[in-house]
Amino acid sequence: MIEESKGVTIMRRADELARHTEAPGLLTRTYLTDAHAGAAGLLAEWMRDAGMNVRRDAAGNVIGRYEGLTPDAPALLTGSHFDTVRDAGKYDGNLGILLPITCIAAWRRQGRRFPFAIEVIGFAEEEGVRFKATLLGSRAIAGTFDTSVLDKRDDDGRTMRDVMADAGFDANALRAAAFKPENALAFIEVHIEQGPVLLDAGLPVGVVTAISGASRFLVAAIGLAGHAGTVPMTLRRDAAMAAAEIGLFIEKRCSSISGLVGTVGQFGVPNGAANVVPGKAVFTIDIRAESDGVREAAVRDVLDEMKNIAARRNVTFDINQTHEAKSVPCADWLQDQLDSTIAGSGLPVRRLPSGAGHDAMAMAALTDVAMLFVRCGNGGISHHPDETMTAEDAETAASIFSRFVENFAPRR
Numbered sequence: 001m002i003e004e005s006k007g008v009t010i011m012r013r014a015d016e017l018a019r020h021t022e023a024p025g026l027l028t029r030t031y032l033t034d035a036h037a038g039a040a041g042l043l044a045e046w047m048r049d050a051g052m053n054v055r056r057d058a059a060g061n062v063i064g065r066y067e068g069l070t071p072d073a074p075a076l077l078t079g080s081h082f083d084t085v086r087d088a089g090k091y092d093g094n095l096g097i098l099l100p101i102t103c104i105a106a107w108r109r110q111g112r113r114f115p116f117a118i119e120v121i122g123f124a125e126e127e128g129v130r131f132k133a134t135l136l137g138s139r140a141i142a143g144t145f146d147t148s149v150l151d152k153r154d155d156d157g158r159t160m161r162d163v164m165a166d167a168g169f170d171a172n173a174l175r176a177a178a179f180k181p182e183n184a185l186a187f188i189e190v191h192i193e194q195g196p197v198l199l200d201a202g203l204p205v206g207v208v209t210a211i212s213g214a215s216r217f218l219v220a221a222i223g224l225a226g227h228a229g230t231v232p233m234t235l236r237r238d239a240a241m242a243a244a245e246i247g248l249f250i251e252k253r254c255s256s257i258s259g260l261v262g263t264v265g266q267f268g269v270p271n272g273a274a275n276v277v278p279g280k281a282v283f284t285i286d287i288r289a290e291s292d293g294v295r296e297a298a299v300r301d302v303l304d305e306m307k308n309i310a311a312r313r314n315v316t317f318d319i320n321q322t323h324e325a326k327s328v329p330c331a332d333w334l335q336d337q338l339d340s341t342i343a344g345s346g347l348p349v350r351r352l353p354s355g356a357g358h359d360a361m362a363m364a365a366l367t368d369v370a371m372l373f374v375r376c377g378n379g380g381i382s383h384h385p386d387e388t389m390t391a392e393d394a395e396t397a398a399s400i401f402s403r404f405v406e407n408f409a410p411r412r
């Protein structure tokens with residue numbers, strides 16, 4: 001029998017895993033639903049087939065351990081999440097679990113072991129869809145799980161604590177899910193890029209430098225409503241145009257530096273009408289950068305410009321910060337080992353920041369982290385059923401990951 005290539009196996013399994021969904025015809029798999037349990041079962045089966053011992057922790061993470069040459073050897077950790085957003089793509093998260101399982105299956109067939117163990121973690125929750133709290137799986141393992149989220153409720157009004165109990169997971173045992181830092185050599189996450197950079201550059205993989213920090217605000221611009229026909233332009237206090245002006249400023253300011261991005265993703269005129277000068281506008285600001293200094297400078301400039309606009313237009317901005325996260329750097333020594341693996345495969349090395357959050361962000365509290373990005377098709381679209389990648393790229397990424405592990409030199 002001709003052995004199926006790793007890339008083909010990964011793509012086939014991504015299709016199979018996607019059958020575990022809450023909503024027929026599309027992929028939605030949120031924390032601790034039946035679909036989630038089905039996917040966990042399938043991942044555990046594939047891990048066992050690849051020669052791993054499988055366990056589930058109190059957060060519902062699925063963890064497969066491929067022993068090293070000696071028992072109880074410290075482990076190189078890898079993995080990603082198997083929960084999804086609503087109407088998701090098949091590769092976000094899932095790729096980072098399926099790919100190492102496939103590589104380990106090959107080592108097992110070759111009878112190959114390493115001086116370290118490898119643990120593949122299927123993180124039970126990353127996206128934050130069901131309980132509006134993100135990174136639950138990786139935070140449990142990193143020992144940073146915030147137990148106050150256990151009282152959060154899903155759309156049916158059920159607390160996370162109760163949902164966990166019904167699914168057979170003990171919220172009181174979450175602390176025991178935390179890994180000991182001395183048992184972890186590093187964490188490497190393989191993930192689709194979820195953007196167009198590698199596609200545009202014609203490269204199958206890239207090395208992540210850092211997971212960008214982010215600042216988010218919810219802003220209400222308050223002016224004065226008036227009749228669209230009777231209030232002269234010079235006497236207007238138009239809240240929507242004040243908001244539009246700051247939106248354009250954000251776009252211009254964030255276009256000036258590579259790696260800095262600014263977005264006004266929500267923009268509304270509550271109770272607006274065609275014949276009314278807007279008295280109120282509500283909008284969001286999302287600013288991210290690899291460098292905290294660059295992001296903070298941009299945020300300062302935006303807040304200053306809001307003061308200018310408010311004074312000139314005689315409006316006020318009611319500004320609420322909704323999120324603030326510092327950039328999480330990937331470890332240089334791991335980036336260097338990924339670089340040389342990629343270069344050794346005859347591919348150009350491309351480093352890029354991750355604008356999106358990932359489990360690696362939480363795992364950085366436990367150990368040094370690295371991420372390998374894999375090219376997406378369809379313009380880099382993700383969190384959408386049009387999310388795609390090729391079997392060739394899965395094959396390339398699997399071969400890079402395999403060589404990285406085979407040559408892995410722990411820093412201790």
Ligand SMILES: [Zn+2]
Nearest residue numbers: 081092093126
């Ligand atoms: Zn993801």
